[in-house]
Amino acid sequence: xxxxxxxxFLAFSMAVxxxxxxxxxxxxxxxxxxxxxxxxxxxxxxVPPVCPDWRFYNPGPFQNEPWPQxxxxxxxxxxxxxxxxxxxxxxxxxxxxxGSSAATAMRRYxxxxxxxxxxxxxxxxxxxxxxxxxxxxxxxxxQTK
Numbered sequence: 001x002x003x004x005x006x007x008x009f010l011a012f013s014m015a016v017x018x019x020x021x022x023x024x025x026x027x028x029x030x031x032x033x034x035x036x037x038x039x040x041x042x043x044x045x046x047v048p049p050v051c052p053d054w055r056f057y058n059p060g061p062f063q064n065e066p067w068p069q070x071x072x073x074x075x076x077x078x079x080x081x082x083x084x085x086x087x088x089x090x091x092x093x094x095x096x097x098x099g100s101s102a103a104t105a106m107r108r109y110x111x112x113x114x115x116x117x118x119x120x121x122x123x124x125x126x127x128x129x130x131x132x133x134x135x136x137x138x139x140x141x142x143q144t145k
Contacts, residue, residue, distance in 0.1 A: 048079035
């Protein structure tokens, strides 16, 4: 007899809790796909996604998930930087490498004729208005010593 009221209480509380909207519901998975639009001349344009406004997202205190705008800046930057937007849909075929440039680099390395790294502290060449074309005031042609 006593189990029936407990059952009713549990059934009623479960029904009521199911009707209440969860204020800390998970955010939907963001869609940051880059759109491709084909122009009349056949060229493609990469259209970046619209990023959500972070000020209106209310994460719950017990949720361990990233905010919905994370990743959107990457997609926007990629859409702005891509050389050929159609490469986002299907990449280019890999062509054979040019062996002569690799062989030349290895030859320079083996003969110890590699180019030195750029010295960020080196003095910049100064232009001399009286010097011949392509020469600086020291006559080195812009090469630092």
